[in-house]
Amino acid sequence: MAEQINLDEMKKAIGTQSEPSTIEIEKGMIRKFAEAIEDPNPLWQDEQHAKKARHGGIVAPPGLLMAVMMVGQGSPMPFRPPMPRILDGGGEWEYFKPIRPGDVLTVVGKLYDIREREGRMGKMLFIVSETTWTNQNNELVARALGTLINY
Amino acid sequence: MPLIERQGKVEKQLYFEDVEVGSEVTPLAKVATTQMLVRWAGASGDFNPLHYDETFATSQGVGSPIVHGALKRAWLGQLMTNWIGGQGFLKKFSCQYRGMDYPRKMKTMTEPEEGETWWCKGTVTKKYVDGDQHIVECDIWVENGQGEKTTPGNATVILPSRA
Numbered sequence: 001m002a003e004q005i006n007l008d009e010m011k012k013a014i015g016t017q018s019e020p021s022t023i024e025i026e027k028g029m030i031r032k033f034a035e036a037i038e039d040p041n042p043l044w045q046d047e048q049h050a051k052k053a054r055h056g057g058i059v060a061p062p063g064l065l066m067a068v069m070m071v072g073q074g075s076p077m078p079f080r081p082p083m084p085r086i087l088d089g090g091g092e093w094e095y096f097k098p099i100r101p102g103d104v105l106t107v108v109g110k111l112y113d114i115r116e117r118e119g120r121m122g123k124m125l126f127i128v129s130e131t132t133w134t135n136q137n138n139e140l141v142a143r144a145l146g147t148l149i150n151y
Numbered sequence: 152m153p154l155i156e157r158q159g160k161v162e163k164q165l166y167f168e169d170v171e172v173g174s175e176v177t178p179l180a181k182v183a184t185t186q187m188l189v190r191w192a193g194a195s196g197d198f199n200p201l202h203y204d205e206t207f208a209t210s211q212g213v214g215s216p217i218v219h220g221a222l223k224r225a226w227l228g229q230l231m232t233n234w235i236g237g238q239g240f241l242k243k244f245s246c247q248y249r250g251m252d253y254p255r256k257m258k259t260m261t262e263p264e265e266g267e268t269w270w271c272k273g274t275v276t277k278k279y280v281d282g283d284q285h286i287v288e289c290d291i292w293v294e295n296g297q298g299e300k301t302t303p304g305n306a307t308v309i310l311p312s313r314a
Contacts, residue, residue: 053237
């Protein structure tokens, strides 16, 4: 398998963008997310409490975008990861605006970088993609760089 | 550990002036269970069988179903949002999935078997003012039952100031 990898060929795809997809943020989605991780913070669910907080109303917990990304994002990868196994390697997220129920977010993924490294289990590919979320007011809400490990 | 203690709680409002370099982020205990992984799959839309199918997980070389990296990230988000309170803003956040974690199995419909408890922790590494923003940077991580940091990262938050 490993010998079929043509890194130069794959690198040509860097910069490729996914078709934009949209996702509507709903209160029920936020509640389900908070319950799944056992996070009872009233900022996510209690309108009265959230009204007095920084954002003046219910907002989504920061982790929600990871979930939304899984649901809403088209793959910006114009190739199949060449090796059989894929692991999520982590990433970084930057938030610019709060995410509120009723927001309609446009999600765009972009192939950002590909690196190769020899690991414990042989050759590994680090595939980095950039995701941006923009709301209905055309404000950039968040940006993420996520790394998939293909080995 | 009963559910109510596993959920952690939101502290009273934290201010920029309350923290110094070296201050501890209030630790948060979490228990990953097979049930939590199923709920996370549903809530996040990540239906990779690596996280619920014993045979598939074995074929992928991880032994048995592992905790989603993104779930551990969500825990770290909770660590920070509990700490910074309703007036704080989580600005920037990163983490790396360095080690596998394995969930506890369920003993009853609601209670897990005895076993591993994970701790989300953090320390303040930097504080500064940028324009009108009071910014605090932290090292954060998830620690497994053996005290190993399986998910290290960083967070940058904006806190209110008493000034």
